[in-house]
Amino acid sequence: xxxxxxxxxxxxxxxxxxxxxxxxxxxxxxxxxxxxxxxxxxxxxxxxxxxxxxxxxxxxxxxxxxxxxxxxxxxxxxxxxxxxxxxxxxxxxxxxxxxxxxxxxxxxxxxxxxxxxxxxxxxxxxxxxxxxxxxxxxxxxxxxxxxxxxxxxxxxxxxxxxxxxxxxxxxxxxxxxxxxxxxxxxxxxxxxxxxxxxxxxxxxxxxxxxxxxxxxxx
Ligand SMILES: CC(C)(COP(=O)(O)OP(=O)(O)OC[C@H]1O[C@@H](n2cnc3c(N)ncnc32)[C@H](O)[C@@H]1OP(=O)(O)O)[C@@H](O)C(=O)NCCC(=O)NCCS
Numbered sequence: 001x002x003x004x005x006x007x008x009x010x011x012x013x014x015x016x017x018x019x020x021x022x023x024x025x026x027x028x029x030x031x032x033x034x035x036x037x038x039x040x041x042x043x044x045x046x047x048x049x050x051x052x053x054x055x056x057x058x059x060x061x062x063x064x065x066x067x068x069x070x071x072x073x074x075x076x077x078x079x080x081x082x083x084x085x086x087x088x089x090x091x092x093x094x095x096x097x098x099x100x101x102x103x104x105x106x107x108x109x110x111x112x113x114x115x116x117x118x119x120x121x122x123x124x125x126x127x128x129x130x131x132x133x134x135x136x137x138x139x140x141x142x143x144x145x146x147x148x149x150x151x152x153x154x155x156x157x158x159x160x161x162x163x164x165x166x167x168x169x170x171x172x173x174x175x176x177x178x179x180x181x182x183x184x185x186x187x188x189x190x191x192x193x194x195x196x197x198x199x200x201x202x203x204x205x206x207x208x209x210x211x212x213x214x215x216x217x218x
Contacts, residue, residue, distance in 0.1 A: 022090050022110050027149045031092060034143050039135040044103070044127075046136060049095035051087040054105045057095075058122070065122050094140075096123065096132055103127045106136060111154060116144060118155035134167055138215075141171065144194065151195045156187035168192075172212045174202070 023029040036047040062070040087107075096104040104123030111117045121133055144150050156179070157164045168190050177189030193199035203209055 021092055023092050023108075023116075026110055026113060027116075027144075027147055029143065029147055029149075031094075031143075034139070035094065037139070039132060039139075042130065042132070042135065043098055044130075044132055044135075045097040045100075046139075047095050047097060049093035049102075049105060051084065051091055051093060053095060053102065054091075054093050054107065055084075055087075057102050057105060061124060062122070064125060091119075094136070096127070096136070098127065104132060106133075106140070108140070114149070114151040116150050116153050118153060128163075134170070137167070137171055141192070141194075151193065151198055153192040153194065155190050156184065157190060158184075159186060159188050170215070172215060 019030070019032060021029075021031070023031065031048045036045055038045050090109045092108045094106045095102050096106075104121070104127060106121040107119045109117045109119050121136075123132055141153065144153065153173070154176075155168070155173070157168065159165075165188070171192060173190035173192040175188055176191040178187070179189060180186050193202055199212065203211065
């Protein structure tokens with residue numbers, strides 16, 4: 001089994017980027033106030049990570065998570081340095097650890113002054129389906145919502161990524177768009193409105209539908 005080896009544990013100091021992130025600067029979210037933590041009823045620890053660790057995990061494990069076509073994510077070396085700088089400045093990285101080994105990660109980035117993007121979550125196949133993502137999402141949404149500084153969470157998902165769509169539906173994300181790109185193909189755009197007034201305007205004024213229900217745990 002290929003799992004990134006590392007010396008991660010709850011006592012490891014957080015990476016410098018975690019305390020100087022754009023989320024800290026714009027939303028005053030200090031992720032290290034909330035992590036590390038162990039996901040409820042699991043052996044998975046979540047720690048604030050950094051781009052270098054996630055990059056290594058991606059290079060070593062993406063083919064197992066996304067299949068041979070994952071090569072396309074690395075096919076533009078000219079973008080390498082720029083991409084690194086972008087992620088180092090803008091990325092919030094969270095590592096999922098099992099017995100101190102990285103088994104998955106989540107990365108989020110700011111879109112603007114009131115919107116946050118759920119950019120990617122990737123978990124090794126043997127750890128999928130254990131509700132790591134749902135447990136993590138519940139925590140991260142709660143943290144962001146409590147700041148009252150972010151009005152919407154957004155993300156893009158392949159229309160055939162049934163588990164991811166299922167999870168976003170459970171968390172009452174709304175489909176707000178559809179896009180195609182040379183990088184990721186066809187994607188559905190999802191938004192979760194964190195501000196109840198904005199949710200009300202969206203669902204009652206611009207659209208007609210059934211009001212969201214309170215979210216059930218896991
Ligand atoms: C998508 C992913 C992040 C979800 O994380 P996870 O920890 O495995 O997800 P969870 O265990 O929390 O939840 C999986 C849910 O999908 C459901 N599911 C699984 N296969 C499904 C399918 N074919 N159709 C619909 N739902 C499905 C499960 O039943 C479960 O829902 P439930 O709790 O209501 O029963 C993870 O599976 C993964 O890394 N997949 C590969 C990479 C990827 O697609 N990443 C997302 C792109 S950004």
